[in-house]
Amino acid sequence: MNVIVIGLGLIGGSLALDIKKALPNAKIIGIDASEKHVEEALLLGVIEHAGTFDDIKLADRIIIATPVNSIATLLPQVLDVVKEDAIVLDVGSTKAAICKSVENHKRRRNFIATHPIAGTEFSGPSAAIHGLFEGKTNIICEVEKTAFKLQEKALELFRALGMRIRYMDPVAHDTHIAYVSHLSHISSFMLGKTVIEKEKDERDIFDMAGSGFASTVRLAKSSPTTWASIFKENKGNVTEALRLYIANLQHFQQLLEQDDFDGLHAEMQDTNRIKDILNGIK
Amino acid sequence: MNVIVIGLGLIGGSLALDIKKALPNAKIIGIDASEKHVEEALLLGVIEHAGTFDDIKLADRIIIATPVNSIATLLPQVLDVVKEDAIVLDVGSTKAAICKSVENHKRRRNFIATHPIAGTEFSGPSAAIHGLFEGKTNIICEVEKTAFKLQEKALELFRALGMRIRYMDPVAHDTHIAYVSHLSHISSFMLGKTVIEKEKDERDIFDMAGSGFASTVRLAKSSPTTWASIFKENKGNVTEALRLYIANLQHFQQLLEQDDFDGLHAEMQDTNRIKDILNGIK
Structure with missing residues (x-):
């Protein structure tokens, strides 16, 4: 064969x-x-x-x-x-x-x-x-x-x-995968970018980074060719997912600026549900 | 003792x-x-x-x-x-x-x-x-x-x-740690929130999530009490780090909306440097 x-x-x-x-x-x-x-x-x-x-x-x-x-x-x-x-x-x-x-x-x-x-x-x-x-x-x-x-x-x-x-269904596939896969790559790439930009003259600083940073920024090592191509193909869904992500980050920032730490606590506590959801993902 | x-x-x-x-x-x-x-x-x-x-x-x-x-x-x-x-x-x-x-x-x-x-x-x-x-x-x-x-x-x-x-120095510590640790937690919590909100009625969707999603969203399982407290104590630095992160995400979104996939490729390729930087972090 x-x-x-x-x-x-x-x-x-x-x-x-x-x-x-x-x-x-x-x-x-x-x-x-x-x-x-x-x-x-x-x-x-x-x-x-x-x-x-x-x-x-x-x-x-x-x-x-x-x-x-x-x-x-x-x-x-x-x-x-x-x-x-x-x-x-x-x-x-x-x-x-x-x-x-x-x-x-x-x-x-x-x-x-x-x-x-x-x-x-x-x-x-x-x-x-x-x-x-x-x-x-x-x-x-x-x-x-x-x-x-x-x-x-x-x-x-x-x-x-x-x-x-x-x-x-292929259309449903593309919508959902934008959230559970494509968005993760953008959040990771831009996290890597933000930290590299800030710390560009101070490589020592990465000595301070722990396993948490390594985990969230891991996908920023991915192939730019693969991912530019995916973002092109799934532009509509990725744009929408990114819009919602940015809105949530802006809301978080607003709570922070307003010293609403109970509000931040509630946001994070609610998101802790991801524990149960992630059980079973390898 | x-x-x-x-x-x-x-x-x-x-x-x-x-x-x-x-x-x-x-x-x-x-x-x-x-x-x-x-x-x-x-x-x-x-x-x-x-x-x-x-x-x-x-x-x-x-x-x-x-x-x-x-x-x-x-x-x-x-x-x-x-x-x-x-x-x-x-x-x-x-x-x-x-x-x-x-x-x-x-x-x-x-x-x-x-x-x-x-x-x-x-x-x-x-x-x-x-x-x-x-x-x-x-x-x-x-x-x-x-x-x-x-x-x-x-x-x-x-x-x-x-x-x-x-x-x-304690002041330098607080500035840099906002980037290499605190920001990761926010990016992860808000990624978790965005995906849970979108998929709230479709738990099956998380079957589609792979190890990449699990890795970027891992920190969203962290203690809200610990982290609300950290964000309160380091509010100034965290706010600034978050501002830069949101700005980078918005720039990414702009390139996407303008179909500038070469621009997206360049952004990601540049961020691939994180590979070398992360070597040595456990």
Whole structure:
């Protein structure tokens, strides 16, 4: 079986590693716009062969793991050439525009839209790790538009990776993911920026930072290319989430300026509910 | 040797545990405004005896680990009654007002102002853990105002706990800590609030949250009492840090609304420097 992974970063690379482990007979072929990434992925054993677009027409499974804003362009081109029984899946962090890009494609039934909720703050082929998807959630959108037999092939693969499956509408996916994932990245990037700006001449100051700062600012190490692309694709939802976040921060500041420390206490106590909500997130 | 710990929460409780381990002959006496906390600390073996304010005059070492806004009131009262060779230390997250409160006290030389940069998002006696301070930084302010022999006693204790020491002016401490600690807590609390508000009727949505969200929102589990108190004590610096953070978020939003994704990319790439800066923070 030929498996082609397009986009050899953290997610594509980790999928390549896990698929090889789950399906030892699979031939894992990698494609990436960056030659350096392809070489690195070969060297690290993330993929077994470097491929070209021409190889897609012979592939059994094609995984698209490029930055999300390129998927809507790439996906119809891939579907144009795939074999009749091939399954194409994307792993982008947004889903509406991608699903829309192939809604009338004659090979729509060869495609399954997925979003594995997994990752680290690292990027590129060297960030690929075994077991990244174990126990994590994979959100599948518009499953009914995928051919029944191909749904099964995809689900078998996700089961082999240890993922649990949730089904969701792509528009709802993009709204909610703006809050529980995309907004976190902005809050973290801007926290990092604020502190670096303030302390730029005093690197020693970071000696004062503890594990709390490290935890809140961890996502500010993430790939700018991945995230600029996500913010572009999900602009409307991200803008709205950010608007509400800024409004809440301004309200907090107002309470602070008015010496309303009971008010601040109440805000924080109410938010402590996140303890129960987070139970179960790994 | 009698060691009195006033305030039996995460920090005070963890200190009690580690001091008992480092100095097995020490008698660890706990005081807390909450009777429930005292009982819990006794039950959990965090302290050996429950004490009263009267015990302070016989104590060799007194550790004040109450919410910061109470320390400036409590500390002079403690110094009023301590033995001549007793060392009193506070572990508050702000330092300027506390140092100011005893600047002219006749027993100023019995006091050492410290801020151990250690903690978790949990609180109360049950949050006390062994080894919390191992390898962490302890910031000492105005060390020259503490009697030489008592400085030594305190430093011996911190060494026994495995801490590394940094010396700093209390006003500079409060400015910088607003950025590398206090601001993180606000960003995390308000992120939690924003997401809970949005998703209040859809608890399932948190199934979509991954480790990134968990990491950025972790501090939103922290004690409202501890943190309202810190924000009160460090209001000026926290307000300014928050103002800069909001301004950076608004700038980010502007770039987003103007479709300036290259600008967003540049912002994030520049902030990626946090990778190098964070190396070494545990």
